Amino acid sequence: MSIFMSKFIITGGRPLAGEIEVKGAKNSALKILPAALLTEETVSISNLPDIEDVRRSIELLEGLGAEIKKTGHSSCDIETKNIKKFELGEKLTKKLRASIMFVAPLLARFGEVKFPHPGGCVIGAGERPIDLFIDGFAALGAEIKIDGRFYHLKAKRLKGAEYFFTMISVTGTEAMIMAACLAKGRTILKNCAMEPEISALIEYLNGCGAKIKGTGSPTITIEGVDRLSGGKFTIMPDRIETGTFAIMAAATHAPLTITKCRPEHIESLLATLQKMGISYKTGTDWLKIIPAKKFKSHNIKTHEYPGFPTDLQASFTILATQAYGVSMIHETIYDRRLLYADMLTQMGANIIMCDPHRLVVNGPTRLYGKRLTSPDLRAGIAMIIAALVAQGETEIDNIYQIDRGYENICERLKKLGADIKRVD
Ligand code: EPU
Numbered sequence: 001m002s003i004f005m006s007k008f009i010i011t012g013g014r015p016l017a018g019e020i021e022v023k024g025a026k027n028s029a030l031k032i033l034p035a036a037l038l039t040e041e042t043v044s045i046s047n048l049p050d051i052e053d054v055r056r057s058i059e060l061l062e063g064l065g066a067e068i069k070k071t072g073h074s075s076c077d078i079e080t081k082n083i084k085k086f087e088l089g090e091k092l093t094k095k096l097r098a099s100i101m102f103v104a105p106l107l108a109r110f111g112e113v114k115f116p117h118p119g120g121c122v123i124g125a126g127e128r129p130i131d132l133f134i135d136g137f138a139a140l141g142a143e144i145k146i147d148g149r150f151y152h153l154k155a156k157r158l159k160g161a162e163y164f165f166t167m168i169s170v171t172g173t174e175a176m177i178m179a180a181c182l183a184k185g186r187t188i189l190k191n192c193a194m195e196p197e198i199s200a201l202i203e204y205l206n207g208c209g210a211k212i213k214g215t216g217s218p219t220i221t222i223e224g225v226d227r228l229s230g231g232k233f234t235i236m237p238d239r240i241e242t243g244t245f246a247i248m249a250a251a252t253h254a255p256l257t258i259t260k261c262r263p264e265h266i267e268s269l270l271a272t273l274q275k276m277g278i279s280y281k282t283g284t285d286w287l288k289i290i291p292a293k294k295f296k297s298h299n300i301k302t303h304e305y306p307g308f309p310t311d312l313q314a315s316f317t318i319l320a321t322q323a324y325g326v327s328m329i330h331e332t333i334y335d336r337r338l339l340y341a342d343m344l345t346q347m348g349a350n351i352i353m354c355d356p357h358r359l360v361v362n363g364p365t366r367l368y369g370k371r372l373t374s375p376d377l378r379a380g381i382a383m384i385i386a387a388l389v390a391q392g393e394t395e396i397d398n399i400y401q402i403d404r405g406y407e408n409i410c411e412r413l414k415k416l417g418a419d420i421k422r423v424d
Helices: 028-040 052-064 091-095 096-108 131-138 170-181 196-207 239-251 263-276 309-321 341-346 377-389 409-414
Strands: 007-010 019-020 044-048 067-072 077-079 112-118 144-147 150-154 162-164 186-190 212-214 220-223 231-234 254-260 279-283 284-291 323-331 350-355 358-363 372-373 395-396 419-423
Touching: 007 044, 007 377, 028 044, 028 052, 028 096, 028 170, 028 196, 044 162, 044 254, 052 067, 052 091, 052 096, 052 377, 067 239, 091 096, 091 112, 096 144, 096 170, 112 254, 131 144, 131 170, 144 279, 196 212, 196 231, 196 323, 239 254, 239 263, 239 284, 239 309, 254 263, 263 279, 263 284, 263 309, 279 377, 309 323, 309 341, 309 358, 323 419, 341 350, 358 419, 409 419
Parallel strands: 019 254, 044 231, 162 186, 372 395
Antiparallel strands: 007 395, 007 419, 044 077, 067 077, 112 150, 144 150, 186 220, 212 220, 254 284, 279 284, 323 358, 350 358
């Protein structure tokens, strides 16, 4: 039976307690892996999460001719010296939106790249657009052609330029940084996203000899260099896992300690929890949620970093179903990220969908186990939290979506006392 047919069976209401360790950040690993294409030297990466999206990225690298040597459970060495190919196949790119992160390094190193429109989570209207990437590469001097179902980009050497993002984009910012670091001359990027994963990418590239300034700010300046060296890099802890576990602890009234994390990366969530009456303690690399029997509702509006992350929005809705009062959930980044609301209503939640971007949640309500399908990665993990809160048994299928971003989640939750099993 394929992993696409796997499911989780969860019996809710079990008391959870203990410690859970945060793994390396998916959305950092998915940029550091392709960034290895920018050099001919060896790159050593550690704290890589063992998740499906990382496996797909490694397969993409191998498909191009890179040699990947596993050096431990969560570490590997990447050698890209012998790569001669600059075309990304359709099979893998359709599975992984982040395959778009391969385009800039291939274009910068080989002067040419061919790729189809990338796939991944269905959370935007229609196919998630890549117009910002195309526009940005063109601004750096790339010639763009559409060849059947493929984009074909060429530039002997990209040229530095000033570029203003008309829309703030995380991967767009990262792609332009990668493209510009081997370009001729200076690039100034304005209205950049400021997510910590972008700062991590800059730290990695500067460690390999790039000249990038303005980390953590909306204006980033890159002086192009002729070549980059290899390097070593440890993937930062996943801030979305950290936030997800914090919400899970609050929703299930569990005294959980979250370790190997960076609480400063989820300040918007922590400030919200505090306003709701949920206390916590933090150290530099741990966070302890102190459960509250009753907590108040709160409105959230998703926003670029450091605002409330869209990737925690679905999990937060589960918390809102357990809070006293009315919470408005306002999703501003994506068009199709509230589709899970229907499933929660079937579980007993009192939710009104105002429009495709806003939900009103009346709490608290008891939730009851149901048969569910994980619609996307973040809604999938939210369904797990809902199942842990609910009375009775919940079955969640299409869990490939959850495996894309959360390492071995079943065993890790079992250790906390959850009644969860995986059926393959
Ligand atoms: N957009 C465009 N044109 C583009 C690119 C983006 O219109 O060319 C729009 C998107 O449709 C969206 C908005 O811009 O409405 C912002 O999207 P952004 O580009 O910032 O998102 P992303 O870079 O594609 C990354 C994460 C997402 C996360 C968002 C927002 C990675 C691999 N993905 O996506 O993570 O939700 O930033 O923080 O870094 C996830 O992990 O589940 C996930 C979806």
